[in-house]
Amino acid sequence: MADPIRLFAEFTDQLGTDYRLNIHESGYGGSAFEFNLGADGFTLRYSGDNENRMQPIIGSEVTFTLTETTSQHTAMLTALATSEDSDFKVSIYQDPDGANTLFWTGVLLHEQVELQDEAYPIQNTMNAVDELGDLKNILYNDAGSAYTGRDTIAEHLVKLLNKTRALHVYGNTDVFLKYANDFKPTTFSSTNALTELEVNHAAFYNVNEAGFVEYMTAFDVLQNFATTFNARVFFAEGYFWFIPVGAVKNNVTINVHTVTKAGTISAGTSAVNTRLTTGNDIIKLRGGTTTFLAPLNKVQRTWRTNNNLPLVGPETQFLNASGEQTALGTAFTDNTLAYDQGTLLRLRFLYTHSFDGDGTSTGSAQHARLILKMQIKVGNLYYNNAVTFGPGTMGVGNFENNYNVDLMSFSAPAWSASAGYFYLAVTPTPQYLNRNNGLFYNFTNFPTNFISLAYSGEPFSMDLEAIPSTQTGINITVNVEGYDFEGNLITDVTGANAAAKLKDFTCDLLTGGLTNGDRIVYEATTPNANQETLVQDEVVIGSSALNDIKNIYENDSAPDQPIDSFTSFENSSGTFAIHKLGVKEVLAGQNFSTRVRRGTVYKSFVSPLNTMLFGSRDFLPFETSFAADAVETEYEAFFLTSSDSNISVPDEQVFDDHTPVDETEPIYDLRNSFTPTDGDLPPNIFQRFLQQPIRSIAHRDTLTSTVTATDSLIFNTWTGPNGTGRIELPLVAGNEGRVLRFQTDNSIAANKIVMIAPNTSDTGVTIDGASTYTLNRDYDGVSILCHNSNWFIIQKKEK
Numbered sequence: 001m002a003d004p005i006r007l008f009a010e011f012t013d014q015l016g017t018d019y020r021l022n023i024h025e026s027g028y029g030g031s032a033f034e035f036n037l038g039a040d041g042f043t044l045r046y047s048g049d050n051e052n053r054m055q056p057i058i059g060s061e062v063t064f065t066l067t068e069t070t071s072q073h074t075a076m077l078t079a080l081a082t083s084e085d086s087d088f089k090v091s092i093y094q095d096p097d098g099a100n101t102l103f104w105t106g107v108l109l110h111e112q113v114e115l116q117d118e119a120y121p122i123q124n125t126m127n128a129v130d131e132l133g134d135l136k137n138i139l140y141n142d143a144g145s146a147y148t149g150r151d152t153i154a155e156h157l158v159k160l161l162n163k164t165r166a167l168h169v170y171g172n173t174d175v176f177l178k179y180a181n182d183f184k185p186t187t188f189s190s191t192n193a194l195t196e197l198e199v200n201h202a203a204f205y206n207v208n209e210a211g212f213v214e215y216m217t218a219f220d221v222l223q224n225f226a227t228t229f230n231a232r233v234f235f236a237e238g239y240f241w242f243i244p245v246g247a248v249k250n251n252v253t254i255n256v257h258t259v260t261k262a263g264t265i266s267a268g269t270s271a272v273n274t275r276l277t278t279g280n281d282i283i284k285l286r287g288g289t290t291t292f293l294a295p296l297n298k299v300q301r302t303w304r305t306n307n308n309l310p311l312v313g314p315e316t317q318f319l320n321a322s323g324e325q326t327a328l329g330t331a332f333t334d335n336t337l338a339y340d341q342g343t344l345l346r347l348r349f350l351y352t353h354s355f356d357g358d359g360t361s362t363g364s365a366q367h368a369r370l371i372l373k374m375q376i377k378v379g380n381l382y383y384n385n386a387v388t389f390g391p392g393t394m395g396v397g398n399f400e401n402n403y404n405v406d407l408m409s410f411s412a413p414a415w416s417a418s419a420g421y422f423y424l425a426v427t428p429t430p431q432y433l434n435r436n437n438g439l440f441y442n443f444t445n446f447p448t449n450f451i452s453l454a455y456s457g458e459p460f461s462m463d464l465e466a467i468p469s470t471q472t473g474i475n476i477t478v479n480v481e482g483y484d485f486e487g488n489l490i491t492d493v494t495g496a497n498a499a500a501k502l503k504d505f506t507c508d509l510l511t512g513g514l515t516n517g518d519r520i521v522y523e524a525t526t527p528n529a530n531q532e533t534l535v536q537d538e539v540v541i542g543s544s545a546l547n548d549i550k551n552i553y554e555n556d557s558a559p560d561q562p563i564d565s566f567t568s569f570e571n572s573s574g575t576f577a578i579h580k581l582g583v584k585e586v587l588a589g590q591n592f593s594t595r596v597r598r599g600t601v602y603k604s605f606v607s608p609l610n611t612m613l614f615g616s617r618d619f620l621p622f623e624t625s626f627a628a629d630a631v632e633t634e635y636e637a638f639f640l641t642s643s644d645s646n647i648s649v650p651d652e653q654v655f656d657d658h659t660p661v662d663e664t665e666p667i668y669d670l671r672n673s674f675t676p677t678d679g680d681l682p683p684n685i686f687q688r689f690l691q692q693p694i695r696s697i698a699h700r701d702t703l704t705s706t707v708t709a710t711d712s713l714i715f716n717t718w719t720g721p722n723g724t725g726r727i728e729l730p731l732v733a734g735n736e737g738r739v740l741r742f743q744t745d746n747s748i749a750a751n752k753i754v755m756i757a758p759n760t761s762d763t764g765v766t767i768d769g770a771s772t773y774t775l776n777r778d779y780d781g782v783s784i785l786c787h788n789s790n791w792f793i794i795q796k797k798e799k
Contacts, residue, residue, distance in 0.1 A: 005022045007023040019103070021090065026088075040628065042063065043626065043627050046058050050636050068120060080108065089165075091105045105167075106166050108127075109128060132164065148473070153199065153229075156221070160222045176260065178241055179242035188556040194257070197553065197554060204224075228582065230245055232245065275611045278614050282601040283603050284601055287599060288600070290597050291596045296532050296533065298525045300534070301583050302522075303538075305519060306519075306550075309658055310507055312506060316502065316504060328479060329478065331476065332474070333476075340561070344466055345463070345467070346463045347476075348461045348505075349453075350502075350504060353499070354449060357497075361434075367433075368427075369429075370480060375476065384414065389406040390407065393407060406486050410425070433451070521652060521653045524649045528591070545562060580649050588643055594639055595619075597612075597619050598634075600632055607621070621637040696716075698717050699725030716743065723753075729758050732790065744778060748777065
């Protein structure tokens with residue numbers, strides 16, 4: 001329901017059209033009083049950038065004169081001067097006694113009011129704006145909370161434009177937006193692209209390092225959509241319009257869909273003739289000039305993807321948190337992003353744990369195992385496995401103190417609709433925590449007073465199985481539990497005498513994150529001797545074949561798929577990523593010097609919706625100024641043309657502003673999970689972050705030894721006569737990132753040689769470019785790394 005009318009004025013223009021201008025006040029309860037307008041009636045201006053044909057948002061402003069002649073006028077002006085923003089609004093209707101058609105609506109500006117101490121009549125200049133510009137002051141969120149999931153482009157436009165503050169004149173079923181389509185996907189038969197394409201709301205906000213959500217303004221989001229689709233957004237003739245320049249270039253009669261304030265979108269279209277023909281619809285008045293925009297050499301547009309930033313984190317939590325520390329078990333969330341079927345996620349973190357010891361436990365009662373209990377929820381799916389103890393047992397201890405413990409085993413993880421947990425061993429068998437002295441043991445090494453996942457200091461990393469269906473939102477909690485020698489839950493090792501830190505927990509998107517980088521730059525160029533470059537504003541949405549949070553998706557299939565193939569009216573044969581298509585068409589419109597006409601026409605209202613036909617050329621306005629009473633429009637308009645002659649669109653360039661996610665095999669790859677047969681997690685999985693047993697090899701001449709899956713450090717000795725022994729490395733396949741260390745004692749010499757060689761099945765594999773590496777002196781040593789299907793020396797003793 002429209003706000004109450006406090007003042008109104010009526011007039012008839014010089015061609016007989018009746019107008020009524022209303023001043024509304026929110027909450028006003030009195031009568032409506034009439035006032036007189038100035039001689040011009042009102043002036044409606046569209047302020048465009050005459051250097052930018054593709055200005056995405058063009059705001060409008062109405063100026064009129066309020067002739068103050070009564071105390072009611074004075075009271076209204078006083079109330080306006082002291083009012084809150086948007087308390088007062090303006091609406092303008094044509095034919096108020098007949099069709100009563102809305103012409104324009106906006107918010108009356110109170111900060112420009114001057115209360116004049118003069119005798120009546122007093123001329124007061126009033127200004128009102130359509131509120132598109134004020135969207136810069138409004139965040140794109142749902143009353144302070146993040147919008148969730150995805151919306152179609154049209155649904156986004158409805159949410160955005162509903163944030164303007166002069167919509168009181170529209171009922172929920174009234175049309176307030178009209179849009180046309182130009183760019184459309186090629187992967188299916190498109191009939192209404194803006195309802196067939198979707199974008200994540202999460203593309204328009206991020207979570208800063210302090211964990212607070214930072215939203216884009218509604219203006220910036222609207223500008224993103226307009227720039228991406230080469231469209232212009234403005235308010236004219238009682239509606240908001242979203243009109244691609246290419247749609248008007250293709251046909252001055254455009255087919256538009258209508259949208260109500262409540263968001264109902266018409267299935268069909270209606271034709272709107274945008275053309276005003278000189279001599280018929282408009283009369284050119286004397287004067288006017290023609291200038292030229294310089295031809296463009298290049299158009300550049302950047303898609304800000306930020307795909308190297310994590311979806312969640314980094315955040316740190318503490319067991320037995322104090323002060324400002326965050327408690328272990330606090331939920332990690334992504335603010336409800338949407339994830340497609342097949343999405344791969346990676347968790348990374350550091351975890352350390354210590355325990356003071358109780359000083360009393362003996363025998364089997366001193367044996368404790370630590371396990372991280374993680375609830376990993378994406379949408380309505382849970383990532384679950386199970387931990388079991390027994391029936392197998394193993395002996396622990398020495399001849400003075402030995403006992404049997406139940407073996408610990410884990411099932412392979414899988415996604416499930418049933419709530420559950422993912423269990424991860426902090427002390428994988430054979431490691432354990434001694435409850436008596438608080439030390440951690442793994443049999444062959446000296447005990448330590450703390451245990452650390454990622455022993456080397458590098459983050460522990462694990463990849464989850466592909467998400468089996470489209471889901472929205474990540475919610476992860478991490479806790480730690482203790483178990484005794486029989487697998488019974490114990491609390492002392494995680495209680496008041498324990499300390500633990502979960503550091504820099506992050507969740508990364510694997511699919512697409514590395515390839516799409518942090519920004520993608522698109523360019524269209526021409527070899528012509530043009531000098532000008534147009535750098536468009538950055539956008540945060542785009543089209544890519546990869547699963548990307550900021551991608552444009554289609555809703556024609558299940559699950560929704562990312563779209564990277566578009567056509568348009570001007571480019572109907574080739575297919576392009578949407579920003580490639582966009583920069584190509586922008587450059588085509590200014591490939592050569594572009595005519596710009598300035599002047600005044602009579603007889604019709606001219607807005608950015610209209611093309612103006614002069615001779616055989618259609619011109620589209622940058623800006624106009626319409627004097628209502630005189631029915632005259634001053635205009636500045638550019639020639640609507642297109643030529644893609646000699647235009648090339650090279651491959652986009654991908655830039656990393658943040659460190660990319662390493663998509664090589666992670667430390668703990670859950671995609672290669674297995675069901676253990678004896679309760680032990682294979683040491684090769686943990687060898688990069690947990691200290692491993694040392695294996696000794698006694699070499700002799702012609703003996704060939706092989707590196708096993710459990711080896712980390714091999715200690716080499718010699719027995720027998722002189723000669724050469726051989727160590728064969730494992731296959732490079734499946735060992736990316738593995739580090740092996742080799743050390744000799746004083747029995748190795750120049751005539752008692754140990755030769756390290758790649759696996760005989762690895763054709764062409766080398767060690768630092770050589771076919772072998774030789775240990776040929778006492779106390780020699782070398783460390784080698786498997787990377788990119790070769791071996792590299794990363795450390796060796798000086799020779």
